[in-house]
Amino acid sequence: MRERCDVLVAGTGIAGLTAAITCREAGLRVLVITKEDRIQETNTNYAQGGIIAAKKGSDPALLEKDILEAGCRLNNREAVSLFSREAPALVFDFLIDKVGTVFSKNDSGAYDYTEEAAHSERRILHFEDHTGDSIEESLIARAKKIGVEIRPGYTAVDLITNNHHSEDSQELYQPREVFGMYALENATGEVHTLFADSVILATGGLGNIFHFTTNPLAATGDGIAMAWQAGADIINAEFVQFHPTALFHKDIKRFLISESLRGEGAKLMDRQGRPFMHKYDAREELAPRDVVTRAIYEEMSRQGSEYMLLDIAGHYRGEKPIQERFSRIWETCKKGGIDITKDPIPVVPAAHYFCGGIKVNTEGKSSIARLFAVGEVACTGIHGANRLASTSLLEGLFWGRKAGLSIAAGGNKIADRRLESIPDWRTPAQAERFESALIYQDWKMIKLTMWNHAGIVRTKRSLERAQADLDYHAHRITKFYREAILDRDIIELRNGVSAARIVTAAALHNTKSAGCHYRKD
Structure with missing residues (x-):
């Protein structure tokens, strides 16, 4: 059509x-x-945490400063300046007034602004978590x-x-x-x-x-x-940002433990209950995400542990009860046998934002x-x-x-x-449908290659290994794609291996560590 x-x-x-x-x-x-x-x-x-919004008395220059510092000042300054001056007001002008989006309010009926890591003030609106x-x-x-x-x-x-x-x-x-x-x-x-x-x-x-x-x-x-x-x-x-705290659980996958927990006082600890962020940054739990991510990764590697712990129960400083302020996290963890009002949460870093x-x-x-x-x-x-x-x-x-x-x-x-003069899509005459098991195996290869060789900590050797492996598999996947009866799975596989090659090539080209790109050469 x-x-x-x-x-x-x-x-x-x-x-x-x-x-x-x-x-x-x-x-x-x-x-x-x-x-x-x-x-x-x-x-x-x-998305759990929230959205930066206009607030009486807030200075756009301060938001601009926070964005630039988090981005290691490699940001596009024109974009940051424009965003800091104009964007926060849209939360009220567009989302609240035009679209009717609901955000949480405090006991006095005012909007409840919260704080997250590397922010200089409480400027984030949310709807619970x-x-x-x-x-x-x-x-x-x-x-x-x-x-x-x-x-x-x-x-x-x-x-x-x-x-x-x-x-x-x-x-x-x-x-x-x-x-x-x-x-x-x-x-x-x-x-x-x-x-x-x-x-x-x-x-x-x-x-x-x-x-x-x-x-x-x-x-x-x-x-x-x-x-x-x-x-x-x-x-x-x-620059692929890894979130420091995804839930580590055998039955619950892809679940984020919001940074706003640390904004409300949660502490990171090892499995013996010892805090460790003070060893990595003076801002401790409120350091930028890349710093917190590498700290957890280093502690996991040093201790030979699959996860660290995040404790909100003993350090919470919010106004509402934990199970109300973080209702989604509380409910999800509860299903997995974790009561966050009493128990620390097992966490592991995970790829989060491009x-x-x-x-x-x-x-x-x-x-x-x-x-x-x-x-x-x-x-x-x-x-x-x-x-x-x-x-x-x-x-x-x-x-x-x-x-x-x-x-x-x-x-x-x-x-x-x-x-x-634009033709319709042409399906190859001898097109065939590929088994889902083959697509699963190729995805597993991509995921493990990127995690092990182009993930949180990178080296020239590991990136070269990733590039060689991905180039080999991309050739085969492209051949599959060109001979396939199209479905969502084969299209996603083609796109996934292309995206992996793009990230790896850029990481190999940039030899300087900055932000969420960390070269340990």
Whole structure:
């Protein structure tokens, strides 16, 4: 099926839906796709800690300083300055006043601001410890109300570009442009040709290329891989942030223990109950994430332990009861036999957030015409070498809004004749379906290679080993992909190995340790 819209958005998290709502409010026809069956199955939905918001008396210069320090001052200063001055107000102007998002209030009825590591003040709004799903549900409701079309169960296959896909030879000599996307309808196996005057990638991160991650299963580096294959600039790919504290449990996977616990007093201890953060940083538990992550990793390595402990029970300084302030964490841990009001929580570092991504300007425009990227898949440079806690939701909101406004002001339509020369997707004549066991084995190889050789601590030798192994398997996976009957699994595998190679190459190229890229050579 061939169809056309004004704006095509891939991804239904805070960045994608904010962009979609903004474009729709400007009168544009907007189509949003997600490969998941549930629209809300996004990284946004699982965000616990909170979102930086405007607060009376807050100084934008102080927020700017905190972001730059967390990012080792390798940030894009223009992006950081713009974000610090303009973004926090959007939480009230857009989320609360327009979308109707609910945030927690204290006993006096005022909004309850909390603190997280490396912040100079309490400037973060939250909804208990599941801020993300409060934001996600309100955005979905708003998008549907104003007529944004959302199609679940559609997996993006490739970006359509004039230079690569057009059968008009003259397009080869034109500047590269994105005309839309090939997208697989998971239920039927049909690949649709979706044209759009503007395409927004809001596909999230790539945590699942690592053995341990806090990301949901959908975070397989799809947007990064597709943009890279289309020729877009990718920057800062070595900067993969590992969250210090994911739950270590044999039955509960991918569950984040929010940094806000440490903001409310929780202490890290070894399995003998001894605190250790004082040995690594004067800020102890409130040091930046990369510092805390490496401290836990070093203690685990030194002691030969699979995990460390996080104790909130004996150190909590919040106003509300623990089980109310951290209801999701309390409920999840309780199911696993851990009562966080009494017991310390077993934790381990896990891949959490991609600070690099598709290079974009301050309006979300990539290096390819008509292609925008927002949220975790994009790199404005705001995070530099390491992301400051609770900036990610606000980043998605801010640049989702910026991209939407830029598109709405543009109005640059693609001529019909140019689209007529784009063919529909062609399935190979002898295409076959590959067994899920083969795909599982390849994923296991990617995950373990990245965790062991390109993870928290890196060396030239380990990265060269990772690069060689990934190059070998990428050749085989690409061959599989080209001969396959397309399904979501084989597309994700192709994207995953591409994303892993991008990260490894960048980490090998950058010989200087900074933030969440740590070379131990």
